[in-house]
Amino acid sequence: MEINQLIAFELVSRLGSYSKASRYLDVSQPTVSLRIKELEKDVGGYLFVRAGKQMELTDLGKGFLPYARQALEVLHKGRERALSIQEGKRGEITIGTLPTFTSGHFTSIVSEMYTTFPDIQIAIHTGHNQQIIDMLYDGSIKLGMITLPFFNKDLRKLHTIKEPLVFVARRDQPLSGMKDGSYRVEDVFESSKPYIMTDWSEESKHWQRTHMSFGSDSIELPPATALEFVQNYSGTALLIESMVSAFLEEGRLVQLNPIDMPALYREVAVVSLDSEQSLPPAARRFLETVRSGSWGQV
Numbered sequence: 001m002e003i004n005q006l007i008a009f010e011l012v013s014r015l016g017s018y019s020k021a022s023r024y025l026d027v028s029q030p031t032v033s034l035r036i037k038e039l040e041k042d043v044g045g046y047l048f049v050r051a052g053k054q055m056e057l058t059d060l061g062k063g064f065l066p067y068a069r070q071a072l073e074v075l076h077k078g079r080e081r082a083l084s085i086q087e088g089k090r091g092e093i094t095i096g097t098l099p100t101f102t103s104g105h106f107t108s109i110v111s112e113m114y115t116t117f118p119d120i121q122i123a124i125h126t127g128h129n130q131q132i133i134d135m136l137y138d139g140s141i142k143l144g145m146i147t148l149p150f151f152n153k154d155l156r157k158l159h160t161i162k163e164p165l166v167f168v169a170r171r172d173q174p175l176s177g178m179k180d181g182s183y184r185v186e187d188v189f190e191s192s193k194p195y196i197m198t199d200w201s202e203e204s205k206h207w208q209r210t211h212m213s214f215g216s217d218s219i220e221l222p223p224a225t226a227l228e229f230v231q232n233y234s235g236t237a238l239l240i241e242s243m244v245s246a247f248l249e250e251g252r253l254v255q256l257n258p259i260d261m262p263a264l265y266r267e268v269a270v271v272s273l274d275s276e277q278s279l280p281p282a283a284r285r286f287l288e289t290v291r292s293g294s295w296g297q298v
Helices: 003-015 018-025 029-043 059-086 105-116 129-138 185-191 202-211 223-232 241-250 281-292
Strands: 048-051 054-057 091-097 120-126 143-147 156-169 195-197 218-220 236-240 254-256 265-272
Touching (some): 003 018, 003 029, 129 143, 156 223, 156 241, 156 281, 185 202, 185 236, 223 241, 236 241, 241 254, 265 281
Parallel strands (some): 091 120, 091 143, 195 218, 195 236
Antiparallel strands (some): 048 054, 156 254, 156 265
């Protein structure tokens, strides 16, 4: 049983004529007749009987017609879905991202994807750099979002999001009432009690260690723990701006701006084992969304 046989059968039943069906399909009348005959062999009997100039359905034809139409409708929907997947309007994409990159910019990206492409399903896995790279290698994700730098030569960097790093503290931090630029980086480290070391990149970690005095009051915490510690207890931490922007706006935290503060960033790279052209359409849509937004542009 072939699709063109079902199409010919449905058309003849609707138009009542082999000749009209042949003109509609732009094939010869014998071709339509042959397709109906082949279909009749499969269903085990005649589907049409001639009534004057019209072709009418037999009881067998009447019984078979709803199923033929249902089959054609399913195939039509399948073709539409295949086309939408090919066009990147529907599909699935698996992404690996850092635990510290699951809010802020990332939430905005996912929201934009949901609004623009609601039929693309996004599966998100979290892990540290090496875990995300391992997920790329074993095929469980198609795109990874990891911190720079990375040294795997077979990974392709498709886009970079730069997030500013800022000093934040509670309002009772000694420097919080002072005018921006009236103190230096060393003053921040000395007055923090404790200074909370966070690991955003090798560059930022090295910079923090370089400016800390030997034996200074400091502890090292994961970023999320560092934020909670600063909020509820004391200290100063170097955190990504998007992570603390709401707390700064609400006045729950303050930003410290020493005069000699360099521009520091956490850089998140979108990476894949495949070239951009080889990515599935849904993954390319995600990449286009990442590139089109204002997040991470400095």
